[in-house]
Amino acid sequence: MTFTTRFKSHFLFALALVSTFWSIEAQEKSVEFSGKVVDKATGEPVAYATVMAADNNTKTAIVGTTTLEDGSFSLKTDASNYYIEVSFIGFEKTRIEPPTTQNSKIDLGVIAISEDAQQLEEVVVEGEVSKTVFKLDKRVFNVGKDLSSTGASALEVLNNVPSVNVNIEGQISLRGSQGVQVLINGKPSIIASDESNALGTITADMIDRVEVITNPSAKYDAEGTSGIINIVIKKEERKGLNGSVSVNTGAPDSHSVGISLNRRTEKFNLFTQLGAGYRELPNDLESRNTDLINNTTILSNGEEFRNEAYYNFVLGTDYYFNPTSVLTLSGNFALEIEDQPSTTNFASINGADVTTAEWERNETTEATNPKFQYELQYKKDFQGNEDHTLLFSALGNFFGKDQSSEFTDTTISGTDNDDMQLTRTDFKEAVFTFKLDYTKPFTDELTWETGAQYVLNDVSNDYEVQNLINGAFQVDPGLTNIFEYDQKVLGVYTTGAYEGKKWGVKGGLRLEQTNLTTFLINTGEDNSQDYNNLFPSFHTSYKFSEKVSLQAGYSKRIYRPRMWDLNPFFNIRNNFSIRQGNPELLPEFTDSYELTSIFFIGKTAVNLGVYYRYTTDIIERVATFENNVSTSRPENIGTNKTTGIEFNTKYSPAKWLTFNADFNYNQFTREGTFENTVFDFNADRWSSKLMGKVKFPADIDLEATGNYRSSYQTVQGETNDNLFMDLGLRKKLMKGKAILNLSVRDVFASRISENQIAQADFEIYNRRLRGRFVAFGFSYGFGKGEAMQYSGGRRR
Template sequence: MRTVKYKHQIMKKIKFFLTLALLLSTLLNYSQQKPEGKKVRVTGKIVDKISSQPLEYSTISLVNTTTNKITAGGITDAKGDFSFDASPGTYNVKVEFISFKPLEIKGKVIKENTNLGTISLEDEATKLNEVVIRSEKTTVEIKLDKKVYNVGNDLMVKGGTVSDVLDNIPSVAVSVEGNVSLRGNENVRILIDGKPSNAININDALRMIPADAIDKVEVITNPSARYDAEGGGGLLNIILKKGKTNGLNGVIIATTGYPDNHGLSGNLNYKTSEFNLFTTQGYNYRSNPGNSLVETNYLNVGASSPNFINETRDNDRLNKGYNGNFGAEWFLDKNTTWTNTVNYRKTSGDNQDNVFFDRQYTNSSLNNFQTRINFEDSKSENIDFSSNLLKKFKKDGHKLTIDTQFSKNRDNNIATILDSQDGTDATVNIQKQSRNLIQADYVLPLGKSMQLEAGYRGDFSEQDTDVTVFNEGVVNNLFTNNLVYKEKVHALYSQYGFKVKKLSVLLGMRWEDSKIDINQITTSDFNNKKYDNFFPSAFFTYEISDKTNASISYSRRIQRPRGRQINPFSNYSSNINIFQGNPDLDPAFTDAFDLGFLKSWDKFTLNTSLYVNKTTDSFQFVRRESGAFVNGIPVILSSPINLATEYRAGFEFTLNYTPYKWWKLNSNFNLFRVETQGDFTYTNFLNNDVTQNFDNIATSWTARLTSKITLPKKIDWQTNATYNGPQTNAQGRSLGVFAMNLAFSKDVLKDKGTLSLNVSDVFNSRKRIMETNIPNLINSYAEMQWRERQITLSFTYRFNKPKNEKERQPKRNQDEGGGDFPG
C-alpha cells in the first residue's frame, strides 16, 4: 500500500547534507554572477502531488536562459515554503527533490516580487504501471511487469545471506536445499547487477554473499525481449550496493549469533562532482548444522537383502568467507559516466556429514548397523571485473550503454569417507569456470510517446569439472569423470514501444544463437549441440485510472541444462542413494502468458496475476534402480530427464495494507496447478525394459504474511510467516511446510546506530518432506533440514548517512540498459 500520508516524515530523514550541498552549489553559482541592480523576492510552496504534504529540503533554482547558469535559488522549510532574492529577468525555474521527478518551468519572466504559488512534484515511481509502497525499513515497488524489493534495513536479513533476502520477497521461495523458485517454479534465471553470476553453483554462492551487500532485488515474472531469454519461470536481478551520496559516508555492521554466525561488514562511498568511489567489504564465520532422514521399504527383495533401511544424517557445516568489491564512477561530462568494479569472493568450509544405516531383514538375525562419516574440505575463489559506459544524448531518454564482464571461479572439494563396513573412500572434486560477457543497449525516443530499443549480448563461458573417486586407495572408474562444458551464446534484440491515450504497447523480438559442447574427457564422449531460436514478446497495458492498471503479456523463454544437471557425478556421500546428472539433457522452452491487474486505494495496494506457462522438454527428476548392488541392496539413482510437456497455470496476488501508522502488513498468495505428460523407459538390472508413466496433475499453494509493528520506545517488531502447501508428483508427493521468523530492532546513539535481534525458523520446522512410491521397487519417506533454527544479534552504525536514506539508482540497474514504456 502506498503510505504517502506519512511520506514527509520519512523524507525529513533524507540526507540533509546532500541538499545543503546542492544549495551551496546554487549559492556559489549565484555569487559568481554580476550584480544586476535591484532585487525582487521569489516565494512559493512545494508539495507532494498525491498527498499534498509539504516537501521539506526541496531545492528551487533560477537558471539564466542565456548563460544556462544558476543565478539564484533556495530550499524549502518544514512547511514546504521557500523564499529568496533574485535579480529581475527571464529564467528557467527548476524544482528538485530526491526520489521525485524534477520539474522545470521554462521562460518564466520575473520583474517584481513574485509568488510562484504551490508547485506539486510527482513521485519518481508514480509513472505508468508503477506504485511504490514506502515503509520505515524497506520499499517495495510493485509494477505490472515486476516487483522491486529494496532491502534497506530489513530486520529479517541482518547477519544473513542473499538466500535469506530472497526468501523474504513476495513471489519468491528458497527451499531447504537452497533452490530458488518464483511462483512455485524453480526454472528461474538469477542475475547479479543485470549479468549472469559466474558462480559454479549459484545456490551455494547465494548462501555465501552477505545480505548487507545487497541494495535491491528485481522480481520479473514475465521478462520482455530486452532481457536474457534464460529462465522459463522468470528473472531475479540482484543489485549490489553502490554509494550515490555526495561526500564521505558509510555503514558498518557487526553480527553474532547461535549457532555460530559472526561477521563484520561495511560499505563506504566518497562522491564528488567528478567521480564516485565505493566499496563493500565483509567477513563472515557461519555454522549451519542440518539433518536428514530417509526411511526406505524395499519391495520384492530376496532373502539376503534388507526389507527396510533407516538412513539418518547429521551435518555440521562451517563456512568462512570474505566478500569485497571496489568500484569507481567517473563522470566524464554531464552526459557520460564510466563505471568500473572489481569483485572478489573467497570462502572455505568444513563439513562433517555423519550417515547412519539401520538395516532390518526378514531374518532378524541379519539385522545390522552401519556408519558412514564424510569429511569435506572445500575452498572457493571468485574474481570478476565489470565495466559500464553510459552515454546520454540531448533528447531525454536517448542513451547508449555498453557493458563488459570478465570473471573466473575455482572450487576445490576434497572428501574423505570412513565406512564401518566398506573401508575408506575419498573424492577429489576440482571445478573451474570462466565467463566473458559483452553487451550493448541503445534506446531512441521517437517522439513523446514512442521509443525504439535495440541491443546485443555475447555470453561465453567454460566450466571444467574434474572428479576422482578412490575406494581403499584405488580409483573407482564408475564415478571418476572429467567433464568440460562450453557455452557460447550470441543474442540480438529489438523492441518498439508506444502509447496511445491510455494504452501502452511494447513489442519485441530476441534472437539467440547457442553453441554448446559437453565433453566427457575420461570416457572420450564428445557432444555438440547447436541451435538458434527466436523469442518474441508482447506487452499491452491499459491505464484505467491514475491508480488502476491492467495488462496482458506474452514471452518465450529457454532453460539450458547446466552444472549439476548434466554432470554424471554429483554425490557419493551415500552409496545406495545417488544423484547423477544427465549430460544428454536438451534445453526446455516455455511459452508464458500473464494477465495482470494493479489497484491502489488510500491504505491498500492490490497486485494480481493470472498466468499460464507451457514448457516442452521440461526437466523432471526420476528415481530408478541403477542395476548395481551394495551388500545386496539395490542402488537407487536420481537423475533429471526431458519429460515431454509441462502445463502450469496459477493465480497470484500481493496485498499491502497499512491500517495504522505503526502497523504495516504485506501478504502474498499463490495458487498453481502443474500438469505433466510423458513416459520414461529404462533398462533394469535384469536387462528388461521398464516404462514408467509420469502423467500427473498436481495442485498446490503458497502463502506469506509479513507484519511490521512499531512498539513503544520506538522498538520495531517484524514477523514473517510462510506456508508451502503439499504437492503430488508421478512418483509420490511433498508435504506442506510452515515456517516463521521473528525480528526486533531499536535505534540508539541518536539514530546513528541500530540494534537488531532476529530468530530464523522459530519452530525449527523448515524441512523438505517427501514420500516416494515406485511400484515393485520401493516406498520411502524422507525429511531434509538444511539449517536448524538460528538466532542472530547485529549492530549497525552509520556515519554521515541517515537511517532511512533513499537514493535513486541508475536506470540501467533496473532494466539492463533498456527503457520503460514510453509516455
C-alpha cells in the same frame, strides 16, 4: 589456453571496446555551475535540495545533483538548450535561465527558495508508504518513507515487495520459484551476483524503486521462467566520505564483520567493501530405501555440517567524463575455506523386520574456494533526454574448488561393512557476459530498443574416487572422470513500444544461438548441441481509472541445463542415495501467458492475476533402484501445462500495523513417457505468505512472517507440505544512524523437507531439517551513509 589467460584476454577485449568512447568524450565542452541554496524566510542553508539542468523542449532532466550540508552545489552540463531548476520537499520550485556567456564556470550566487505548504502536504501523503503501480510490461514497487528511513537493506526491501521472498541464505524467489534474475539499473552487476552478498549493503534509502517483471520482454535474456527483479538506484550524488560498519553474530555459529566505504568527488566515485566471517550450516538427514521384491530396507540418519570461514573484498570506481557519460570498473575477490564433517548411521533390515547389520560412515572434507569477478560498464545519456541511452557492460566471473574427502565405514554389528574411500575434486568455472543496449525514445509515447548479448561459460571438473582394496587405495574407473563443459550463447533483440496515458502496447523479438559441448575425457563420451531459437514477446496494458488497471503479456522462455544437471559425477556422501547428472539433457521451452490486474481500494492495492504456461521437454529427476541403492538422474519427460492464479496485497489498518499477503495456486497436467513407463497425471499445489509488521514506541519494529507450502505430486511420488515462521526485531538508535537487529528464522524448527517415491518394486523416503537460526547484528552508518548489514558471501 589456461583459465587465467582466457580471463585476462576477455577483460582486455572488453576494455578495448569502450576505449574508443574516451577520445570522443574528451572533446565535448561543458559548463560548470555553482551556487548556494538557502531558505528565503530564515536565510538558513538548505541541505540535500535537488539542482538539475533540464531540457527546454522535453522538460526532462539532463543531469542533477544535491546540495551539501552548507547548501552549496556544483553542476556540470554540456547541453545547449536547457534551464536550471532548484527543488526541495515542501518548497516551491525555482527556475533559473542560465546567463549567456562563454565562460566554462558560472557562479549563480545565493538562490533563495520559499516554502510551499500545499506541496509539502501532497508530498508527505504520496511519499509516506511504499506502493505498487503498473507499467506496460512490469509492476513497479516505489520505495516510500516507510522503508527508506528504516536503514533496511535491499534484501529486506525485496521481502516487502509483493510476490518476492528472500530466504535465510539470501536466495531470492519470485512467486515461489527460484532462479529469478536480479539486475541493478537494468543490467547484470557484481552487486546482484548470485555469488555476492553485496545486495545486503545497499540500503532502502539508496533505492528509488523495484521493478518486478514476471513475464520478461524480448529485451531480456530468454533464460529462465521465474522472471526478473530490477533494482533502480537513486541518481542523487553524495559527495564526501560515506560508509558503514556492521558486526553480526548468531547461532548456529554465524559471525561476521564488514565495512563499506564510498568517496565521491566531481569526477570519481570510489567504493570498497571488506568483510570476513565464519558460519555453520548443520543439516539433520534421514532416508529409507525399501526393496519391495526382496523385502530388505536400508535406513540412514545423521548430521552433516558445512563450516566455512570466508573473506570478501570489493573495489570499484565510477569515472564521469561529463554529466552524461560514466565509466564503471569494479572487482570482487572472495575466498572460502570449508570444513565439512558428517556422521551417518546405517542399518540393514530384512523382511522379518530384523536388523542384520549396523555401521557408521564418517566424512572428513576440506575445500578451498577462490572466487573473483570484474565488471566494466560504459553508459551514455544523450543530451535532451535521460531515457535516450547507450549502455555497454562486461561481467566476468571465476569460481574454483579444490576439495578432498575421506570416508570411513566402521561396522557396529552384524555383517562386516568396514571400508574406506577417498575422493578428490578440482573444479574451475569461468563465465563472461558482454552486453550492449540502445534505447531511443522518439516521443513521450514511442520508444525503440535494440541490443545484443554474448555469454561464454567454460567449466572443467576433475573428479576421482579411490577405494581401499587389500590395504592399498585404487582408483575406481567407474566413478572417476574429467568432465568438460563449454557453452556459448549469442542473442540479439529489438522491441517497439507505445505507452499513452491510458493504453500501451509493446512487441519484441529475440534471436538466440546456442552452442553447447560436453566431453568426458577418460571415457571419450561427448555431446554437442547447436540450435537457434526465436523468442517473441507481446505486452499490453490499459488503465480504466486511477483505481483499476489491467496488464496482459506473452513471452517464450528457455531453460538450458546447468553444468550440475549434465555432470554425471557427484559427491558420494551417502553411497545408498546417489545423485547424478545427464550429459544428454535437452533444454526446456516454455510459452508463458499472463493476465494481471491491480485494484486500489482506499489506500490498499490488490493485485490479482491468472497465468498459463506450456513447457516441453520438461526436466525431472527420475530415481532408479538396485541392491537398495537409489540413483537420481534428470531426464526430459514430456510436457507440463500449468494454469494458476495469484493474489497479493498490502493493508495498513493503522499507522502502527501493516500486513502483506501473498497467495499462489496452480493446477498442472503432466504427460510423458520414459523407458516404457507412462508419467501422465493431474495435480495441484499452492503456497501462501502472510507478513505482519508492528511499529512500537522508541523506534522499535517487530515483523513476523508465516509461510505455508502445500504438498504436491511428482512424477514418481509426492513432496510433503511445510509450515514455518520467521521473526525480526529492529531498534533504531542515533536518529537511524545505528541499527540493532534480532532475527529468528524458522522459529518452531518446522521447516522440514520431506519427499517419498512409491513405485511397484521400491520405495524411497527422504527427510531434511536445517533447524532454527538466531542472528543478532549492529550496524552504524557515518558521513551520509546509512546503517547497513553485512551478511557474508553466498555459499556455492
